[in-house]
Amino acid sequence: MPDVSSPAIAPRPQRRPWLLGVWTAIALGFLYLPIGVVVLMSVNQSRILSLPFTGFTLDWYGLALADAPLRAALGNSLKVAAIATLFATGLGLLAAFAIYRYQFWGKTAFRLALNLPILLPGVVTGVAMLAYFSSLELGLGLGTVILGHGVFGLPVALGPILTRLGQFPTALEEAAYDLGARPVQVFRDVLFPYIRSAVVAGALLAFTLSFDEVVVTIFLTGRDNTLPMEIWGRLRTNITPEIAAVATVILTVSSILVVASQRNSAPPSA
Amino acid sequence: MQTQSLVYLDRVSKLYRSGGAEIYAVRDVTLAVQAGEFFSLLGSSGSGKTTTLRLIGGFEQPEYGEVYLNGEVVTTQPPYCRPVHTVFQSYALFPHLSVAENIAYPLAIARTPREEIDAQVRDALKMFQIPELGDRRPHQLSGGQQQRVALARALISRPKVLLLDEPLSALDAKIRDEVRQELKAVQRQTNLTFIYVTHDQDEALALSDRIAVMDQGQVQQLGTPRDIYDAPASLFVAQFIGKANFLRGTIVDVAGDRATVLVNGLALQARLSSPAPALNTEVTLMVRPERLRLSSAADTQSSTHFLENQVSATLTQSTYIGAVQELRLTTAVGDLLTTQLGQAPIHASSSFTLSWQAEDCLVLPVD
Numbered sequence: 046m047p048d049v050s051s052p053a054i055a056p057r058p059q060r061r062p063w064l065l066g067v068w069t070a071i072a073l074g075f076l077y078l079p080i081g082v083v084v085l086m087s088v089n090q091s092r093i094l095s096l097p098f099t100g101f102t103l104d105w106y107g108l109a110l111a112d113a114p115l116r117a118a119l120g121n122s123l124k125v126a127a128i129a130t131l132f133a134t135g136l137g138l139l140a141a142f143a144i145y146r147y148q149f150w151g152k153t154a155f156r157l158a159l160n161l162p163i164l165l166p167g168v169v170t171g172v173a174m175l176a177y178f179s180s181l182e183l184g185l186g187l188g189t190v191i192l193g194h195g196v197f198g199l200p201v202a203l204g205p206i207l208t209r210l211g212q213f214p215t216a217l218e219e220a221a222y223d224l225g226a227r228p229v230q231v232f233r234d235v236l237f238p239y240i241r242s243a244v245v246a247g248a249l250l251a252f253t254l255s256f257d258e259v260v261v262t263i264f265l266t267g268r269d270n271t272l273p274m275e276i277w278g279r280l281r282t283n284i285t286p287e288i289a290a291v292a293t294v295i296l297t298v299s300s301i302l303v304v305a306s307q308r309n310s311a312p313p314s315a
Numbered sequence: 316m317q318t319q320s321l322v323y324l325d326r327v328s329k330l331y332r333s334g335g336a337e338i339y340a341v342r343d344v345t346l347a348v349q350a351g352e353f354f355s356l357l358g359s360s361g362s363g364k365t366t367t368l369r370l371i372g373g374f375e376q377p378e379y380g381e382v383y384l385n386g387e388v389v390t391t392q393p394p395y396c397r398p399v400h401t402v403f404q405s406y407a408l409f410p411h412l413s414v415a416e417n418i419a420y421p422l423a424i425a426r427t428p429r430e431e432i433d434a435q436v437r438d439a440l441k442m443f444q445i446p447e448l449g450d451r452r453p454h455q456l457s458g459g460q461q462q463r464v465a466l467a468r469a470l471i472s473r474p475k476v477l478l479l480d481e482p483l484s485a486l487d488a489k490i491r492d493e494v495r496q497e498l499k500a501v502q503r504q505t506n507l508t509f510i511y512v513t514h515d516q517d518e519a520l521a522l523s524d525r526i527a528v529m530d531q532g533q534v535q536q537l538g539t540p541r542d543i544y545d546a547p548a549s550l551f552v553a554q555f556i557g558k559a560n561f562l563r564g565t566i567v568d569v570a571g572d573r574a575t576v577l578v579n580g581l582a583l584q585a586r587l588s589s590p591a592p593a594l595n596t597e598v599t600l601m602v603r604p605e606r607l608r609l610s611s612a613a614d615t616q617s618s619t620h621f622l623e624n625q626v627s628a629t630l631t632q633s634t635y636i637g638a639v640q641e642l643r644l645t646t647a648v649g650d651l652l653t654t655q656l657g658q659a660p661i662h663a664s665s666s667f668t669l670s671w672q673a674e675d676c677l678v679l680p681v682d
Contacts, residue, residue, distance in 0.1 A: 226395055
């Protein structure tokens with residue numbers, strides 16, 4: 046019998062919980078302070094990319110918006126990222142299906158080969174593709190950049206799709222067949238809705254990677270610049286806070302995409 | 316012709332290859348299910364009962380034999396061509412659709428007009444007493460509710476046969492009984508053919524018109540619950556269904572369907588259900604615990620004195636399990652288990668007589 050008159054038990058004291066908090070703050074600060082500085086510089090009145098903070102202005106954003114080469118580069122980047130993402134996600138979906146559904150000879154090698162583009166250093170992929178495209182006598186330009194981005198976007202898109210497919214309960218598919226659905230309807234009504242958010246997550250990841258890719262792009266681009274290439278080019282000649290403004294915009298959009306991708310990566314509750 | 320049955324399996328075998336070996340999941344199974352029947356496939360895991368169900372549903376195709384539905388060969392037809400629906404063990408409700416959309420799915424696939432779908436779904440929700448759940452998602456439902464939705468979805472397009480794969484096994488014991496009653500009621504109301512897979516003998520006995528007891532991919536016995544309980548065809552079935560006492564003896568005389576069997580020198584009268592074994596061969600006698608009558612050795616007025624078999628017995632153990640008491644007694648023919656109604660404690664010290672009818676004592680082959 047518990048003694049109802051006994052005093053309430055005091056909670057066990059935690060040992061210095063603030064220590065972990067401080068350590069976390071230091072680690073996060075190390076990671077994110079530089080980014081914070083760039084954001085700060087983008088609204089700084091100073092003409093060169095530096096601190097101290099001399100006053101708040103949004104002029105650099107206006108300047109960046111009016112900058113024709115910068116806008117052309119942004120347009121190129123969006124175009125490249127969009128097409129490469131479609132390419133990567135489409136092929137990733139097909140590859141994920143092949144791996145999920147079928148047993149075939151060389152399956153492990155196939156998976157490894159698909160993941161190689163993100164395992165290999167970008168320099169290697171870039172040089173290899175450059176050599177390949179020139180021997181095919183394919184003119185360098187945005188087309189070759191799209192192909193290059195598509196290649197390393199594929200494994201990025203493949204990952205989340207394959208993981209989700211692995212969680213798909215086979216009984217759902219069987220139930221749909223059983224209730225009269227044909228294979229195409231089963232895919233449309235049951236399987237795709239189950240993996241949809243993973244497909245979206247994979248596509249967002251591929252898009253973000255393509256959008257700020259530099260290494261492979263250096264080897265494959267022609268006269269048209271992508272945004273990261275344009276920024277890189279300017280850093281060596283005229284460093285103005287305009288670049289910081291562009292970086293802040295990219296940062297914001299990327300963060301939104303990454304958060305959206307994360308939110309999408311949970312499977313539907315059964 | 317057996318092919319006139321609603322479902323007919325003709326010498327069907329399903330093989331799995333593992334390593335170099337071939338393993339029969341289902342071996343040479345022939346069975347016929349009639350329209351309106353509640354038919355159970357009963358067996359332990361690995362007995363081939365679920366594979367048999369999947370062969371009827373079209374999820375597996377047999378290596379040998381044919382599957383007939385309504386007299387037509389459907390052996391290689393995919394599931395979506397068969398007028399057969401399944402209630403899965405996991406219910407397999409579509410997580411991204413509401414309850415109403417789940418139930419409507421077979422109708423939507425069949426391109427039923429919108430208004431008709433709505434009306435039928437409303438009726439189905441009412442019939443399964445879940446009218447308020449139409450807008451919920453499956454994960455917001457209890458197990459019992461999910462089970463009802465799965466049943467409603469499988470029944471809404473009026474299949475010829477409903478296949479049920481252990482539909483109650485995921486439920487709590489308390490709801491299971493309730494849903495079991497409902498299941499039987501639904502089957503009576505709709506007069507549909509149910510083929511029901513279970514490992515639970517109580518479920519099979521309570522629900523079925525006929526039961527096929529399966530083991531090692533083969534049908535060991537096919538019959539009504541009464542047949543299977545009272546006249547098991549083999550020692551396996553007798554051991555699998557219910558509790559039973561088994562006695563080893565030698566058959567010494569046969570007259571009609573009655574046999575005399577010598578057990579430890581005592582002659583017992585027993586019933587033959589299959590062709591009589593040769594005289595002087597070893598047999599097993601089976602008698603159910605509740606068919607044994609217990610009387611006090613001193614009680615000579617008892618009605619049990621008219622029963623053919625009588626042995627004196629000493630009580631060694633009694634277990635109180637609520638509705639009945641389970642008693643273990645030592646007799647000249649071996650240890651016997653019996654269940655007795657009544658609340659009065661039975662004491663170990665006294666001596667008893669156990670009696671039973673020849674009718675309740677079945678001669679079975681040794682193994």
